[in-house]
Amino acid sequence: VSLFKQLFENALVVEKQPVMSSLTQRPLVLKTGVRFTVTVRFLANLPELKCHLKVKPVFDKDIEEVKTIKGFRQFVFTKDDSKVLDVSTPGGGLVAEFGHMSLKESKARTKGSNESPLVVTEELHIIKFVTDCQYAGLECKMETSSLPVVVVSATSQVPSAWASIMWFSMLSTSEPRNLSLFVDPPPLLWQQLSQVLSWQFLSAGHRELGEDQLSMLRDKIVDDPDGLVYWNKFSKNDGMWTWIDGILDLIKRHLKDFWKDGFIMGFVSKAKTQLLLKNKQTGNFLIRFSESYREGAITFSWVEHTNGETIVHAVEPYTKKELSAESLPDIIDHFSLRKTTNNPLVYLYPDIPRDSAFGRYYTTSGMSPKNKDGYWHRKRVNVIDCTTPPPSPPPKEGNMDIEMDPSQVKHSIEDTMKELFPGLQDYSGSHLPWKTYEDA
Amino acid sequence: VSLFKQLFENALVVEKQPVMSSLTQRPLVLKTGVRFTVTVRFLANLPELKCHLKVKPVFDKDIEEVKTIKGFRQFVFTKDDSKVLDVSTPGGGLVAEFGHMSLKESKARTKGSNESPLVVTEELHIIKFVTDCQYAGLECKMETSSLPVVVVSATSQVPSAWASIMWFSMLSTSEPRNLSLFVDPPPLLWQQLSQVLSWQFLSAGHRELGEDQLSMLRDKIVDDPDGLVYWNKFSKNDGMWTWIDGILDLIKRHLKDFWKDGFIMGFVSKAKTQLLLKNKQTGNFLIRFSESYREGAITFSWVEHTNGETIVHAVEPYTKKELSAESLPDIIDHFSLRKTTNNPLVYLYPDIPRDSAFGRYYTTSGMSPKNKDGYWHRKRVNVIDCTTPPPSPPPKEGNMDIEMDPSQVKHSIEDTMKELFPGLQDYSGSHLPWKTYEDA
DNA sequence: ACAGTTTCCCGTAAATGC
């Protein structure tokens, strides 16, 4: 349930009179056939109402503006569709937990299913909870609504769905809710997008993007004089988001610590890399994301001064597959030219002895050469067939902790996030609202 | 459907009068909730019967001898349970294909579900197809039965299930069908078991086990003076089968070609390895399966003569995970001692230059050192921290094909298999009846 | 033919049951 279990809490809102309207809920991606949980909370603590409130979930209630879109899909709940009585809980307030909800597409899409103007990950749906309360002679209908939800059928669609939810959220700060947003998606200011992208990195790796990194990304996606970013360029086939999402995935799975430490420069162009390295001494290297590998990959570039010539080398990028076999620090530690003992990576830019940055992460140093069964332990050394004379060996000098530029997290970020996501309450660094699916 | 799609063909058999009884069907492992297909064939070509035969599948019909076993599970068909009319086909004969069958456990196990005498993979079930034929005033009931089937709920149970099916089949050559076999499983002669094991390797890697290999296995499992093998020792927790199945898996996924070539000695004890290598020149090595890694792993041992002393080294075994990152030939090619260029693996036992055996499989030799984007290609070199002086470098001398002992396949195997599996007809080397689940 | 979408299912992890 990992992906969808996150409960989003809803306040019950008296129809037309939102007396209690603190929606505390997250944007969400739901997958058909996969269980998710929703908790509905009645904000006022009126114990007298206990057992008098019956809540029922309804999918896409009263959103006719969207249901007329050609090919718009319809879904029904397959489990826990039944109403559930409210119960009082220790925390105070009346709560109902729908713990086994799951969606199934009901055929009969809106007619004209060919030439749909939206791809499925651009369809925004709504889950409402309605209650009909009769108490003390009074009768009132209440309902509360989720923020828009994207329904997908395969995990591979999640990144696109996420892009939609980000775009929607950013536009919702200025405009009223518009579920048919993507029929004609408005552009966004780079200023807005960059902030949200930065948060993704905060969420995935506990460190935002810096000015230089953002400026490199800006150069890649903004070609509008007013600094506007267009949906198609961001999200469509080979848009920037596919690439960034792959990198976020890489960070979350394999690079969390080094990213947090700030050792990964990441978004640097090749030209900038040359510029930075060419004046440093031989063996200086920096770590950057591949711009050509669409699935997200990381590589390092190092400088070599030889025969009065300066060369900046780069190794073939490492992907998810390789990083799961060996961690980046180990890869760097074991890196070698042509089966010699010479590792050209001597100083992490700028001038940090390699082992100072990575030594603490090495898994193979100090290991006994044989294991208990008498087998030799082996290391995988990544060598390249470079025939230039190798530079001098790196200084192995223990694991002194060098403080790079400490975390740049602006603490105002929390406030800004709350502005965008009114209901968000439990920001805590490890429970960010973005990309919370699949938190290892 | 890969795992269960294999259709097994059944002949309709007149009850009590098996006029047409050529059952052509394979033993099978079925997984709950996963589709499988069954084709039922009426052997006699009587076109007049067309459209008069309605066939219905029934699970565990008339096997009361088993249903009284405590905790015995019951299953029902969830799809295609409906009867299907027979139709004539080009091949001749009347055929019905049940193309979307799937099983679901029906609660209410046989009472006393605690202390079941059988684990689920020891439960043998039967699928029968019944037909009630009224034609030209005659009425006759016909039915045909599958060979026993084991029903599992997770892929991890398949190896155990397979063990049961092998054991059942081997015993069925002498005894009548006994579905409660595993309540008190009889032992088997090593002679029988060894043959079946050998076939597994033929099926997985197109090469049987040799005499020496079998004898090593025999030593591991037979401690009975009469050469009997006991079910518990073969199949239970850390029985031999878990280990062998892991190795079969390794072969099927990563070692098919080298196994077929006979370059993998595989089943050799450490003592035997010492014996074989100690008189060969430094750098001789042989490839064997790890005896201690339960999940299936492969390693190599090599001999070194130094200072008048003879040492046989062994490297930490390689598992599925490592082999999927790098092939065994590449691992061997890139193997090195302490980041020098010296690969101690020089001759494959006995005296075959390394590259003669493996050169043709190397994926990184002759590769341009840089790829089209200007990145250096890298090799993963497996080095060990051995400080003894390295032996002389290996002879790289092209890919001449050395013929080792050509395939030892006895061609009588097909006959013997037919004896064990009466209905088996399409033996073809690539469609063996064993371990046919998950043929890549 | 093809691209977008869904289904299928292995393999692993987590949950469940006894």
Next chain:
DNA sequence: TGCATTTACGGGAAACTG
């Protein structure tokens, strides 16, 4: 509580469907 068994579901790939 531990172990045997089932359920859950990510991820990759095949199958579907207009």
